[in-house]
Amino acid sequence: MSDRGHIPESRQREKPRADLQWIGKSMKRVEDPRLLVGKGIYADDINVPEMAHAAVLRSPHAHARIVSIDASKAEALPGVLCVMTGADAAEVCDPLPTWASPPVLQAVIAHDRVRHVGEAVVAVAAEDRYIAEDACDLIEVEYEPLPPVVDPEEALTSTGDAVLHPERGDTNIGLERTLTFGPVEEDFAAADLVIERRFRWPRSGGQPLETVGAVASFDEGAGRFTIQCNTSMYNYCGWMIASTLRVAPHKLNIVPTLAGGSFGSKMFVHKVPVMAAVLARAVGRPVKFMEDRIDNTTSCDNHASDRVYYAKLALKQDGTLLSLKTRIIDDYGAYLQFGVGQHGNALSQCVGPYRINSVEVDLAAVLTNKCQQGAYRGFGSEVANFVIERLVDAAADELGVDRIALRRQNFIQPDQFPYLIPTGNMYDSGNYQAVLEETLKLADVEGWRAKQAEGRKEGRYIGIGVASCQERSVFSATEFWMWNLEPGVEWTSSPDGVSVKIDPTGKAFVTLHSPFWGNSPETVAAQVLAEQLTIDPSDIEITYSDTDQGLNSTGPGGSRFTVMVTGAIVGAAGKIREKLLRIAAHLMEADVRDLTLEDGAVQVKGVPDMKMSIAELADKAHYYRLSMPEDLDLTSGLDATYVYDHPVTTLPDPDERHMGIFYPIMGHSCHIPVVEVDIETGQVHFLHYAAVHDCGTMVNPMTLEGHIRGGTVNGIGTALFEEFSYDEAGQLTTALWTDYLIPTIKESPADIVVGHVETPSPFTEYGVKGGGEGGRMGGPPAIAAAIEDALKPLGVTIDSLPLPPSKLRALIREAQARSA
Amino acid sequence: MDGVSVNFTVNGREVTATVDPRTLLVHFLREHLKLTGTHIGCDTSQCGACTVHLDGKPAKSCALLAVQLEGAEVTTIEGIAGPDGMHPMQAAFKEHHGLQCGFCTPGMVMMGIDIANRHEAPDEATIRSELEGNLCRCTGYHNIVASIAAGASASRRREASG
Secondary structure, eight states: OBTTBOOOOOOOOSOOOTTOSSTTSOOOOSSHHHHHTTOOOBGGGOOOTTOEEEEEEEOSSSSEEEEEEEOHHHHHSTTEEEEEEHHHHHHHOOOOOOOOSSOOOOOSSOOSEEOSTTOEEEEEEESSHHHHHHHHHTOEEEEEEOOOOOOHHHHTTOOGGGOSOGGGOSOOEEEEEEEEESOHHHHHHHOSEEEEEEEEEOOOOOOOSSOOEEEEEEETTTTEEEEEEOOSSHHHHTHHHHHHTTSOGGGEEEEEOBOSOOTTTTTTOOHHHHHHHHHHHHHTSOEEEEOOHHHHHHHSSOBOOOEEEEEEEEEOTTSOEEEEEEEEEEEOTTOOTTTTHHHHHHTTSTTTTBOOOEEEEEEEEEOOSSOOBOOOTTTTHHHHHHHHHHHHHHHHHHHTOOHHHHHHHHBOOGGGOSEEOTTSOEEOOOOHHHHHHHHHHHHTHHHHHHHHHHHHHTTOEEEEOOEEEEEEEOOOTHHHHTTOSSOSOOOOOOOEEEEEEEOTTSOEEEEESSOOSSSOHHHHHHHHHHHHHTOOGGGEEEEEOOTTTOOOOOOSSTTOHHHHHHHHHHHHHHHHHHHHHHHHHHHTTOOGGGEEEETTEEEETTOTTOEEEHHHHHHHHHHOGGGSOOOTTOOSSOEEEEEEOOSSOOOOOTTOSOOOSSSOEEEEEEEEEEEEEETTTTEEEEEEEEEEEEOBBOSOHHHHHHHHHHHHHHHHHHHHTOOOOBOTTOOBTTOSTTTSOOOOGGGSOSOOEEEEOOOOOSSSGGGBOOOSSHHHHHHHHHHHHHHHHHTGGGTOOOOBSOOOHHHHHHHHHHHHHHHO | OOOEEEEEEETTEEEEEEEOTTOBHHHIIIIISOOTTSOOOSSSSSSOTTEEEETTEEEEGGGSBGGGGTTOEEEOGGGOOBTTBSOHHHHHHHHTTOOSSOSSHHHHHHHHHHHHHHOSSOOHHHHHHHGGGOOOSSSOSHHHHHHHHHHHHHHHHHHHHO
16 A cells, blocks of 8 residues: 555446447436426425414624524514524424534524524514514614624634624634645645745635425324425434434434535535524424525525645646645635535645645635535535646746646556545546647647737737546545544445336336536436336436435535446346346346347347347246245345445545545546636726536436536636625625626626547446536636736736726736736 | 505516515515516626516516506516427527526517517627626526527518418
């Protein structure tokens, strides 16, 4: 075993093949018809008899003590069923689930103290939402303001009243540690050149069109909750919500609804279902709590990485990259839901696609008076991509070499996979040169360089950016706790399960144990099962389990789902195929080794008329036990479940020389945007955009391209416009979409030319890799590079995002003042 | 609450109701008529997920009161499919992968039908200009534009043959 750990044997059963019938086809989506006719059931579409509605009064202060609450007028309002303060809630429920260790206690309704604008202070259940909101207006709360902590670097030294969670000590540092992987000091000593930069990555968020919602009911007789909710991970850790509600886990059933987008923000929804549930139990009726947009932007888990980086890249004069050191201050807001899992994530690909010998990460996770961080498309790794790509660009400029050439020189080579990076994570496979060359071709970089040169003569500022980015997929649970000195949990499982049944007529039913949250789970499942059983996807029906029926399933998130559900279906279909063959062998009096499953029938090889269809065999399996062999395991019916474990993960080294393999299914992308900057207005226009992704074997190129284009536009939003911006008092000044600018069609490129390279994974079924997040992981550094290239004549350097016109104008003015 | 009586047509069906005068049209459709295909996204009229047709023109139903609708004709996403299945605009969104999570989709389809009604053969620039009031967070809009172009063309074919 080296200092970087060991690589387990592959458990792949299905190799990638050229003759696949369904995998690799742009099959139209199974999910679409009901969504298109307005019959998809999202959380807010649920109506149950006697249902009441909730609204929440939220804190107007960033940091304050709650002195008193007078809810008498609200309670007297006709139609109000229940007014619940934080003190009331604390009597009936415990703090919300968290992965932070030691925990940062978070209550569903704040009591004693509020820690960010928008934190829940009082909840109301009423006959309808209008009345509930009227009641909120009638509640009088007296606050005693405390000093707001807004700047993450100032949070490092907070003491006294400025400390958010005094029970954790007199500090706002949630966690601070340094991890060193490999000979960092030696590599820096050997360097000819060290690039040093400070970067600022802005707080942005998934901002799905649908907010979070839940309908909860409580059966007093059974002492049991049912919660319908647009969450993921419900079959992984949904039981944690039962602990919060002080019922045994089997006294809670979570039923998934469709999610109208998540992008990470609904990964493990907890505040909203708990709120609906405590109110439902209090009023004795079902309660719906559907966040409005302010609820969501100020208080849900819709905020993501908010980081300051002090980064150093060591390299030789000949361009060889040696070592990377980063000091990171991450503004987590008021609580730590996923611990510092975002930094586990960032360790997965912090060296990018490059051979870098050693890494040091010094992290301070600080607590401030802002909404807590959740997850957003990239979950922290997109920031690592931005940092390494900006450093490589800076290094090339410093050395006076071409930015693309420096990348080529340092790429991990195709024959070096599987490759362990210094942090211990494995890159399973890749061909970074091929992706780069394909993108250069699609982007016509030479042509644009010529236009750029002509443009400069005419006073036009055209720029071309190149980013070669990792696109890690399929996280292992270790990323959530690897940073903790004393982890509360040390989970190593992160599987996904599936149930498959063939009915007596030969039709197939798949139960997924993870939700729809805007991706294409049904389409993927149908394609893979059709492939496995040689049946038509139109003969497959897909449904979703609740937690009562659920198998351990981590769910979508971290670009896991396509890989994991493919693995689960291969496992379940394998069991069904085996039973079909055994039954067929018996009925046709053939040797099972002479049989093959093709075109929906079991066929005796080489004897065309010796075959039985799946429908015939299913009928026998269900209803003709006495025609079957007597083997005890051949029980009636034709069904199988399978829980597919993470395909390749290992434990962190106890001495922390490495963190094990935790995010190994490694896609790759190259983005080349061509932009023009109007230096008078600071506006950025896209003249061209090319993106090539390598997500291994593609299951459905159409849906993958949809993710790439959509993710890239998310990346454009992050790069140019989006920011949850807090003022000095801790007020969120961009709470509504009037101020938080998600890209409209006018800011989105008319075309993003998408290309593919397929380097299959040697570890997953069929060689599939995840591709749900890559667009946002590749866009921002490429766009920053393009803008910097456009403004090169002015000497503008891009170190922080976003770059709205006002910010670009300021940078341009500064540069012009410098040169004047 | 003093109720106000209102009479209008929704998807060809006459509706008479007594409503709290502050009731938004989108809430009336969703809560009173249980037509939940019309969605609420942003609360501030930015996103267009709540787009319906009001007397044949697109309108954001989160920005209208139900009592303003007296005598009007409203069409929602549930009211556009024909006896032989989806409206050509709906079918085009499926064919061109114009949706992912589907939440903005009813508004996009209603807007797409309106674009097709007002433009003979809408080109990409026209569609992009017309869609500025509808937000999508999933697709990057590329396939929505393609869907509307195809849906408009298919709608014309249907009219020509009908």
